[in-house]
Amino acid sequence: MTALIFCGATLGSPLSPASTTKKVRKTMNSKNAERGLELRRAMFGKETTDRQVSECGDFLKPMQAIVTEHCFGDGWQNEVIDLKWRSLLTVAMLTAAGRRHEIKIHVRGALSNGASREELQALFLHAHLYCGIPLMVDAMLAAKEVFDEIDGEQNA
Structure with a gap:
């Protein structure tokens, strides 16, 4: 598996030692994160997506994790609706x-x-x-x- 760098953190590892971040999102599911990044890149462009996830900073890290893993890595993967x-x-x-x-x-x-x-x-x-x-x-x-x-x- 390829390690994905997400706002300076490797996916599948804790995103930040800050307690507020741990409460929001402790770890990323690497499979959903990879699928989410792939879909975001296809929809919004590689450059835009990669910039958003690599330059988000500590405050937006948990938001980007949710958007990538949950929204695009899980919810958008349902094939019933194209x-x-x-x-x-x-x-x-x-x-x-x-x-x-x-x-x-x-x-x-x-x-x-x-x-x-x-x-x-x-x-x-x-x-x-x-x-x-x-x-x-x-x-x-x-x-x-x-x-x-x-x-x-x-x-x-």
Whole structure:
């Protein structure tokens, strides 16, 4: 097994001697951590993922461990719902919750998982019926920022 360095700690070992970190997360499950990192890299890019997990610092170490191992190493691994639909559902839930920062992250992930801009647009337009116009507007503006970033990267 390859040792994974996670915010300066080797996965599968204690993340930090700080008692608060131990209460949140004592160890990483190496199998889930490896699967989680692999999926995060596929969805959000290797450079972005590796930067997030290696430069997070002591305060964010437990959060990155939970996101990598639990969210992407376990929850996102269920194959009943494919990654495209899982991404669309995630974006819809984030829209309903008004989580603009996460919407931007997961719009990029949804595109990587095969969702189209048209499908995302339809999702946001439908969301106004159940979430309200302000949440739809905010989500669409967040997605537009991501689309503009991607278009700029492709034109560079």
